Amino acid sequence: FGNTCYCNSVLQALYFCRPFREKVLAYKVQPRKKESLLTCLSDLFNSIATQKKKVGVIPPKKFISRLRKENELFDNYMQQDAHEFLNYLLNTIADLLQEEKKQEKQNGKLQNGSIESDEGDKPDLTWVHEIFQGTLTNETRCLNCEAVR
DSSP: OOOOOOHHHHHHHHSSSHHHHHHHHHHHHSSSSOHHHHHHHHHHHHHHTOOOSSOOOOOOOOHHHHHHHOOOGGGSOOOOOOHHHHHHHHHHHHHHHHHHHHHHHHHOOOOOOOOOOOOOOOOOOHHHHHHOOOOOOOOOOTTTTTTBO
């Protein structure tokens, strides 16, 4: 597949993040309209989860192919930065989930069947946000008096 160790590293780390893995696997059972990076990731995680052997190799061919179609930065055989790939993947999944939720609202229904009024242009938080979003804080402490700024 070329130099995809940046991708494999991120995929392995995300697979072993239980809340993320469970959400991706749950996404697999939902009816889908078209292939996306999330559907390919869901298929890959499902292949790993349903593997009968304790060890082995599952090539992420479909996922890599979709990634290369969606983003020209990854459409080559060069090594990439794992951190940039992680950010891209999580942002892409969150955007896709937000778009799906927006489509459901436009159709007048949410997953639980209730009708919800439009709450403005504020984007809905997704399970990606719930798992990975945080607040960055910075404090400077004096080495002498230990005052915090």
